[in-house]
Amino acid sequence: MLLSEKHIKQFACFYLLCFLLNFGWFWWNGLLFSSLDPVFFLNRLDFTRNILMLSNLQHALLNNRWLRVTFDVIYLLLPLILTLAVLLNFKIKKGITFITIGFTIVYAIFFSSVSYISMQGYMSWILIPLILSSTTIQGFYYYLHVVRIIFILMFVAAAVQKLYSGAIFNTDQMSGILLKQHAVYLVSNAEDWFTKFIYFLVQHKITAFAFYIMGTLAELILVIGLFTRRYDRILLVVFCAFLFADYFLMQIYYFIWLAFTGCFYFSYFSLDDKMEYKKLL
DSSP, X not given: OBOOHHHHHHHHHHHHHHHHHHHHHHHHTTOSGGGOOOOOOXXXXXXXXXXXXXXXXXXXXXXXXXXXXXXXXXXXXXXXXXXXXXXXXXXXXXXXXXXXXXXXXXXXXXXXXXXXOOGGGGHHHHHHHHHHTOSSHHHHHXXXXXXXXXXXXHHHHHHHHHHHHXXXXXXTHHHHHHHHHTHHHHHHTTTSHHHHHHHHHHHSHHHHHHXXXXXXHHHHGGGGGGTOSTTHHHHHHXXXXXXXXXXXXXXXXXXXXXXXXXXXXXXXXXXXXXXXXXXXX
16 A cells, blocks of 8 residues: 555654653653652763753753743643644644754653653654654655664664573563562552562562563564564554553553554555655645
């Protein structure tokens, strides 16, 4: 099936839907600047982070709640404006795209400095808008596949790290991870069904290790996408299953990466070899 402008608009709507769902989840759980009252920022050995902190913006965010609220409002509005620009084929959508990407980087760096949310969690809101910056169907197609490959490499790298470190060969690995990940919950909810379930897995380390193996295989199997897009729909299902399983078992919220599934779904569509490189209106 040939890629068309209709598919680009569908992709933009899917991106916005994923963003709004994640924004709502963050708001509900108090994970926005307007929900926090930070007293300090944590710095790291990060060149970009240190350059931004030279601006002293972090102190302005600490001392002014109105600025933190403004950050949240801009963070919410930019994807809305970008999606509208794509749907209406605004000529300035490329400019809006890079403003969205730039602000998201700033927002993510500062917010990850005052919360347990990592910078990596915002990669979907940094990379996906790049796909929408294209002014041609061909450009959209190639951007889509570049971002798809980047995401696959990011995901497969986690499995490679487990192989390189030898963790995949340690049958006690998953039991230790579960105890460390849920330590606070296990202490404060001793009679809860989930606590009993975690203790069951810890006591039956082979069963727990089987989950670890399945998770690693789910990460590793995406490497198929580097060689062919024929199985992208299957890889999409595998990735979604990984998200749900990881949230249930580890209580880690990876759904912020859900927007990347659009790259696997729309990779099914092809370019018309005879299509001229015409700019979208």
